[in-house]
Amino acid sequence: MTHGSRLRVPALTRVEGEGGLEIVVDDGQVTEARLDIYEPPRFFEALLRGRQYTEPPDITARICGICPVAYQMSACAAIEDACGVTVPADIAALRRLLYCGEWMESHALHVYLLHAPDFLGYESGIHLARDHPDAVARGLRLKKAGNHLMEVVGGRSVHPVNVRIGGFYRAPSVSALRALLPELEQARQDAAETVAWVATFTFPDFSRDYEFVSLRHPDEYPITAGRVVSTGGLDIPPAGYDRHFTEFQVPHSTALHSVLDGKTYLTGPLARYSLNSGRLPAEVAAVARAAGLGPTCANPFRSIVVRAVELLYACDEALRLIRGYQPPDPPAVDVLPRAATGYGCTEAPRGLLYHRYAITADGTVTDAKIVPPTSQNQRAIEADLRAFAAARIGLPPERLTEECERAVRSYDPCISCAAHFLDLRVVGS
Amino acid sequence: MILVIGIGNADRGDDAAGLVAARHIRDAAPPGVTVTELDGDQLTLLDAWDGAADVYVVDAVCSGAEPGTVCRFDGSAPLGARFKHRGTHIFSLADVVELGRALHRLPVRLRGYGIEGAAFELGAPLSLEAEAAARTVAEQILHELWAGG
Numbered sequence: 001m002t003h004g005s006r007l008r009v010p011a012l013t014r015v016e017g018e019g020g021l022e023i024v025v026d027d028g029q030v031t032e033a034r035l036d037i038y039e040p041p042r043f044f045e046a047l048l049r050g051r052q053y054t055e056p057p058d059i060t061a062r063i064c065g066i067c068p069v070a071y072q073m074s075a076c077a078a079i080e081d082a083c084g085v086t087v088p089a090d091i092a093a094l095r096r097l098l099y100c101g102e103w104m105e106s107h108a109l110h111v112y113l114l115h116a117p118d119f120l121g122y123e124s125g126i127h128l129a130r131d132h133p134d135a136v137a138r139g140l141r142l143k144k145a146g147n148h149l150m151e152v153v154g155g156r157s158v159h160p161v162n163v164r165i166g167g168f169y170r171a172p173s174v175s176a177l178r179a180l181l182p183e184l185e186q187a188r189q190d191a192a193e194t195v196a197w198v199a200t201f202t203f204p205d206f207s208r209d210y211e212f213v214s215l216r217h218p219d220e221y222p223i224t225a226g227r228v229v230s231t232g233g234l235d236i237p238p239a240g241y242d243r244h245f246t247e248f249q250v251p252h253s254t255a256l257h258s259v260l261d262g263k264t265y266l267t268g269p270l271a272r273y274s275l276n277s278g279r280l281p282a283e284v285a286a287v288a289r290a291a292g293l294g295p296t297c298a299n300p301f302r303s304i305v306v307r308a309v310e311l312l313y314a315c316d317e318a319l320r321l322i323r324g325y326q327p328p329d330p331p332a333v334d335v336l337p338r339a340a341t342g343y344g345c346t347e348a349p350r351g352l353l354y355h356r357y358a359i360t361a362d363g364t365v366t367d368a369k370i371v372p373p374t375s376q377n378q379r380a381i382e383a384d385l386r387a388f389a390a391a392r393i394g395l396p397p398e399r400l401t402e403e404c405e406r407a408v409r410s411y412d413p414c415i416s417c418a419a420h421f422l423d424l425r426v427v428g429s
Numbered sequence: 430m431i432l433v434i435g436i437g438n439a440d441r442g443d444d445a446a447g448l449v450a451a452r453h454i455r456d457a458a459p460p461g462v463t464v465t466e467l468d469g470d471q472l473t474l475l476d477a478w479d480g481a482a483d484v485y486v487v488d489a490v491c492s493g494a495e496p497g498t499v500c501r502f503d504g505s506a507p508l509g510a511r512f513k514h515r516g517t518h519i520f521s522l523a524d525v526v527e528l529g530r531a532l533h534r535l536p537v538r539l540r541g542y543g544i545e546g547a548a549f550e551l552g553a554p555l556s557l558e559a560e561a562a563a564r565t566v567a568e569q570i571l572h573e574l575w576a577g578g
Binding site for chain 2: 047129130133136158159
């Protein structure tokens with residue numbers, strides 16, 4: 001996509017969350033399933049050129065109100081890579097703690113208010129709350145705990161202001177973090193109950209033969225760092241991303257599609273879990289097993305169970321990190337610019353988030369590339385929808401629309417809330 | 430407790446109208462009135478007004494009306510389509526009010542104003558219409574606060 005054509009996209013600030021789906025039926029067969037979405041990050045890449053190398057964490061945080069930390073962390077990782085800096089372990093741990101808060105917020109929101117209504121036959125989270133107030137209150141409690149964690153570490157719960165290249169502007173005190181322990185203990189219990197709750201849902205039999213892509217870290221379930229791996233054998237550092245992943249434009253979407261060595265792939269909770277379930281702590285792994293999960297999961301509808309397991313893991317990890325916390329001193333290390341290109345990948349709640357920045361010796365950003373997980377997952381979503389709709393093409397249009405909306409929500413795209421109002425068109429011949 | 434909440438994103442043009450109104454009110458509110466600002470996640474409204482009996486909310490709206498148009502709502506009934514837009518928020522103000530109603534987490538008295546915006550682009554300034562409307566809304570709420578509700 002050229003810069004000029006990017007500017008012709010209608011005002012992105014007001015279309016966040018809108019999506020459409022077109023299914024083409026030819027001679028009784030589904031020949032096309034097209035997901036049409038709009039992605040702001042393309043706009044931000046141009047905004048970043050000419051800015052100072054210290055600015056991308058704050059600028060890119062504005063791409064998304066749900067996962068600003070993911071953008072900040074991938075930006076920091078890429079720019080520090082360009083500058084040849086590796087932050088000390090205590091700063092890396094504090095970043096991981098902040099990220100746990102975002103996973104809690106995001107996963108709790110999706111599990112309870114966006115996805116669970118599908119399984120329980122409700123039009124929305126509001127309707128679910130009318131009949132199941134205790135369950136929704138539990139979800140909001142979890143989200144609030146994540147909010148508080150982000151406030152203490154990040155300065156505020158949306159678009160944190162405490163993150164900078166090299167670390168943090170200010171390290172939270174031990175007492176401020178320890179004050180969160182009772183709420184996080186409650187959150188851990190709520191998360192365990194969440195796993196048990198969603199495990200009782202009924203799931204369509206729809207397992208797929210995915211090529212999963214996620215980070216993998218030698219010692220931990222991946223959030224902030226690791227190599228990019230796939231079930232097809234890929235195993236590369238973030239710097240190798242552009243040699244294997246290719247973005248390209250399709251006529252029906254303003255968001256670029258992406259392929260891995262020419263193949264469709266999926267990133268996100270199913271991929272993370274399937275490639276890293278062996279790295280979950282024993283207690284969390286036991287809860288996952290009790291919920292019916294094996295070491296891998298390839299049914300997108302069961303992603304709600306995986307998300308709940310990750311919610312539990314995020315609570316668990318936050319508790320562990322706070323109990324071992326000592327404020328990093330200084331809270332940030334010096335990061336001096338140099339003429340180089342840097343690469344960063346972290347695991348946003350929705351999946352792998354790749355950033356690349358080229359900077360000059362005086363720290364000016366000359367090029368930026370951002371590949372969000374929703375963009376990467378479009379082809380897999382469309383492929384799944386083709387198969388999903390093909391098996392249901394005889395359904396009345398209203399029912400088919402509902403079923404396809406459910407399918408789309410399973411991937412927790414950034415268009416989740418608008419997907420509740422998905423505009424489905426069936427073109428038949 | 431009487432609470433005034435301004436909602437908006439300071440970096441998105443007229444989306445900041447609610448914040449601007451709240452700042453006007455903060456400067457001239459009678460003693461005992463708390464004024465707060467929310468940026469982004471409207472679900473946090475449920476916590477923000479927890480424990481407050483009397484709450485005013487001011488937010489920008491995008492309904493297609495003339496920029497600067499002011500609409501008033503009373504939380505005792507659903508807010509209607511004008512407050513349904515999601516924009517950069519996950520849930521609209523109307524959604525959050527209904528969620529609060531379902532969970533019995535609405536203040537005893539919830540009132541508010543919507544200010545129709547003209548432009549919501551990243552980095553855009555507040556439009557003259559929205560700025561004037563924010564001042565009008567602030568004056569109206571201040572009048573009610575000083576008059577004792």
